[in-house]
Amino acid sequence: xxxxxxxxxxxxxxxxxxxxxxxxxxxxxxxxxxxxxxxxxxxxxxxxxxxxxxxxxxxxxxxxxxxxxxxxxxxxxxxxxxxxxxxxxxxxxxxxxxxxxxxxxxxxxxxxxxxxxxxxxxxxxxxxxxxxxxxxxxxxxxxxxxxxxxxxxxxxxxxxxxxxxxxxxxxxxxxxxxxxxxxxxxxxxxxxxxxxxxxxxxxxxxxxxxxxxxxxxxxxxxxxxxxxxxxxxxxxxxxxxxxxxxxxxxxxxxxxxxxxxxxxxxxxxxxxxxxxxxxxxxxxxxxxxxxxxxxxxxxxxxxxxxxxxxxxxxxxxxxx
Amino acid sequence: xxxxxxxxxxxxxxxxxxxxxxxxxxxxxxxxxxxxxxxxxxxxxxxxxxxxxxxxxxxxxxxxxxxxxxxxxxxxxxxxxxxxxxxxxxxxxxxxxxxxxxxxxxxxxxxxxxxxxxxxxxxxxxxxxxxxxxxxxxxxxxxxxxxxxxxxxxxxxxxxxxxxxxxxxxxxxxxxxxxxxxxxxxxxxxxxxxxxxxxxxxxxxxxxxxxxxxxxxxxxxxxxxxxxxxxxxxxxxxxxxxxxxxxxxxxxxxxxxxxxxxxxxxxxxxxxxxxxxxxxxxxxxxxxxxxxxxxxxxxxxxxxxxxxxxxxxxxxxxxx
Numbered sequence: 001x002x003x004x005x006x007x008x009x010x011x012x013x014x015x016x017x018x019x020x021x022x023x024x025x026x027x028x029x030x031x032x033x034x035x036x037x038x039x040x041x042x043x044x045x046x047x048x049x050x051x052x053x054x055x056x057x058x059x060x061x062x063x064x065x066x067x068x069x070x071x072x073x074x075x076x077x078x079x080x081x082x083x084x085x086x087x088x089x090x091x092x093x094x095x096x097x098x099x100x101x102x103x104x105x106x107x108x109x110x111x112x113x114x115x116x117x118x119x120x121x122x123x124x125x126x127x128x129x130x131x132x133x134x135x136x137x138x139x140x141x142x143x144x145x146x147x148x149x150x151x152x153x154x155x156x157x158x159x160x161x162x163x164x165x166x167x168x169x170x171x172x173x174x175x176x177x178x179x180x181x182x183x184x185x186x187x188x189x190x191x192x193x194x195x196x197x198x199x200x201x202x203x204x205x206x207x208x209x210x211x212x213x214x215x216x217x218x219x220x221x222x223x224x225x226x227x228x229x230x231x232x233x234x235x236x237x238x239x240x241x242x243x244x245x246x247x248x249x250x251x252x253x254x255x256x257x258x259x260x261x262x263x264x265x266x267x268x269x270x271x272x273x274x275x276x277x278x279x280x281x282x283x284x285x286x287x288x289x290x291x292x293x294x295x296x297x298x299x300x301x302x303x304x305x306x307x308x309x310x311x312x313x314x315x316x317x318x319x320x
Numbered sequence: 321x322x323x324x325x326x327x328x329x330x331x332x333x334x335x336x337x338x339x340x341x342x343x344x345x346x347x348x349x350x351x352x353x354x355x356x357x358x359x360x361x362x363x364x365x366x367x368x369x370x371x372x373x374x375x376x377x378x379x380x381x382x383x384x385x386x387x388x389x390x391x392x393x394x395x396x397x398x399x400x401x402x403x404x405x406x407x408x409x410x411x412x413x414x415x416x417x418x419x420x421x422x423x424x425x426x427x428x429x430x431x432x433x434x435x436x437x438x439x440x441x442x443x444x445x446x447x448x449x450x451x452x453x454x455x456x457x458x459x460x461x462x463x464x465x466x467x468x469x470x471x472x473x474x475x476x477x478x479x480x481x482x483x484x485x486x487x488x489x490x491x492x493x494x495x496x497x498x499x500x501x502x503x504x505x506x507x508x509x510x511x512x513x514x515x516x517x518x519x520x521x522x523x524x525x526x527x528x529x530x531x532x533x534x535x536x537x538x539x540x541x542x543x544x545x546x547x548x549x550x551x552x553x554x555x556x557x558x559x560x561x562x563x564x565x566x567x568x569x570x571x572x573x574x575x576x577x578x579x580x581x582x583x584x585x586x587x588x589x590x591x592x593x594x595x596x597x598x599x600x601x602x603x604x605x606x607x608x609x610x611x612x613x614x615x616x617x618x619x620x621x622x623x624x625x626x627x628x629x630x631x632x633x634x635x636x637x638x639x640x
Binding site: 030032103111 | 323325326329330332333334335336337338339340343344345347349350351352354355356357358360362363364395396398399400402409412413416417419420423424429430431432433434435436437438439440442444446448
């Protein structure tokens, strides 16, 4: 099942699907955003390549990344843990030490933790963030002429995963990007403070092109970026060179960088720090079949629905 | 790992564990209760004995039962679904039809649904309820002389499960109690309206004795009940007779009835409808090692920590 098929089933099954569409739902009457993400052993992670501590951290961080894209301040998380009955107490305490450390960093309270048996480890975290800005961030808000901005650097996390899966040497920066990603909470709050209209933001949990294409699709505007303006760490380039890989594939299609992709009008762009929010492209015309155009010097790649569905992260394909 | 060990690990691992202790956490600044429960295939259910539709219903209902015990009005749920990649679209749409039907009944909105791959089906639901009463329900609030009240009837759900597991004939009432339990939302709201002080309430997701013992433990008061005052449906007695089983074992130790156990002072008890909240016992003295005393005509059974831990629902024991 493709993600878009799943969304269609939901929309057909629910009498009220008005809250679906972005990674967070905004609950207006409560002034909060809510999101829930689940990590499944041997689908999203394997205990061969991470630790209970980092798993706890990541299970929280992937949810905080969604709250960051909603420009909200995380305040509470709820954790549901399923583990085999052979698991050691120390696994659970290390996992919760990781959860606690991330929560402490952002002043988040844990509302509860239930535990059940299961064959594989499953961690489902539900996170709540407070609304900070009076404006809303939603994929559908991109408008013609908006600047496309990106935080951090791209491709490191998927290169780290590639190294772990293939027993290759890689710098700690690449490995840590994969097993202990940092959510862009601070950057989300900077944006919340800087905007004077609704904008489009998405995190790159499923990759750079994925975020761009989903913003294009939801807003029905095509997007053009210059791949050479996307920030890439030298450690990714070195790793790719040594292993005879094209680093741009990690940059474009690799998931789990948990950076923010932002589409804002010029007046907001001009007020933001270019070292934090780097311009990588622009929003083009309105389009009922929107695409993402990736320029690379004199080459141009046009990513349409077919190409997107072929290459993007598949929620049912084992990732590890 | 025993549930109480798990709670201890959490308390030792988290800098702030003040919100743990009841099945729902009360988030005072937001005026809401939050709870999260997960159903795992072959631990909490098997697809041999339920349908996708009833599974969707139950995944929501078990969470609503926790909100009922918090005397809150459910308003939102978030659903995280993990399924094998061979699953049919119709499974997902039937599951969501069940989710939708429960939500429609109680006027609840679905905030989001994510889907990931996994070997076994896992459904994790996070539910949010609004605070209705200015008083709080917590296990720790039982006081000497309080009346112990119980909604509905007991033992039907575990008898239904026993029938399904052993291919025995059982009345639909028993089977439906297991595969499509009804949360006591209405009864929780009646209580919220009737109380004039903080009270103790717990749902019987893990059984009658479990709820009584946990209230006893959290409040540090022993509790005495008369098992013959506990409401039992004739269909359970018939089923037990036919199969040469003791129906009182289902009543005492069987899980998933999702009834409410309430400890309230006399003045509140007198204002409640005895047909909805049946008196089954009283709260005894304060006790640092509290127990549950079960009277059965001239016999008295004293349930202490050892007996409780031997017989109660184990989160790591396969239930199906």
